[in-house]
Amino acid sequence: MTVPPFIFALFDYDFAMIEIERKFLVRHTNWGQPESSRRIEQGYLFIAEGRSMRVRRTGEAYEMTLKVQGEGLMRHEINTDIDAAQGQKILDELCVEPPIQKTRHVIAFAGKTWEVDVFDGANDGLIMAEIELSSEDEQFDLPDWIGPEVTDDDRFFNSALSSHPFQDWGVSYDDLIASKEAA
Numbered sequence: 001m002t003v004p005p006f007i008f009a010l011f012d013y014d015f016a017m018i019e020i021e022r023k024f025l026v027r028h029t030n031w032g033q034p035e036s037s038r039r040i041e042q043g044y045l046f047i048a049e050g051r052s053m054r055v056r057r058t059g060e061a062y063e064m065t066l067k068v069q070g071e072g073l074m075r076h077e078i079n080t081d082i083d084a085a086q087g088q089k090i091l092d093e094l095c096v097e098p099p100i101q102k103t104r105h106v107i108a109f110a111g112k113t114w115e116v117d118v119f120d121g122a123n124d125g126l127i128m129a130e131i132e133l134s135s136e137d138e139q140f141d142l143p144d145w146i147g148p149e150v151t152d153d154d155r156f157f158n159s160a161l162s163s164h165p166f167q168d169w170g171v172s173y174d175d176l177i178a179s180k181e182a183a
Contacts, residue, residue, distance in 0.1 A: 018070065019077045020136055023156055025147035025177050026116060026127040034105035034116075043095025044162045052159040055082070055090045062087025067159075073136050073151065098122040098165060100158050110141040122165035125173045128156060148180035 042056040050069035055062060062084050068076040082090075091099060101121035107114045112131055119126040129146060150156040155164070171179070 019075045020073050020133045021130050022151045024129045024149050027147040031107050031145050034107050036106045043091045043099040047159045109143045126166040147177050
């Protein structure tokens with residue numbers, strides 16, 4: 001599936017890229033000193049089969065992102081910066097509730113960059129790590145704090161967490177890790 005060209009015309013976009021990422025639950029938070037940490041709030045304008053559009057606030061900056069599922073792990077991602085007043089209005093009035101709230105920690109390990117999201121708000125207790133790859137078969141080392149992989153479980157997409165947050169799952173984080181390891 002490809003993104004129709006007219007979609008790109010809707011954005012004065014900074015770039016369009018292909019994203020290949022894998023997601024994992026996190027066993028513990030002893031990952032050492034992060035390279036950086038930042039607070040993120042994001043809301044979704046729409047969530048549909050294989051695509052979503054979100055607005056994200058990081059500090060005082062706002063960005064709108066369109067994501068469209070491609071083949072395998074590949075996703076098309078188009079980002080554009082938006083005006084802070086518009087971004088906040090969209091988050092406050094137009095997005096699916098509740099917004100995703102998290103702190104993202106950037107951690108280097110074995111020559112790779114990991115982004116670890118510690119969720120709060122409606123997804124409090126959930127901790128996930130993502131690694132972006134240049135190909136689906138790229139090899140990488142797993143830190144000891146990485147738990148079970150959840151790449152193929154749609155419940156762990158941020159768009160899914162917006163409409164069905166972790167707090168509504170009726171399971172503790174430790175039980176979630178145990179059930180994913182047993183699967």
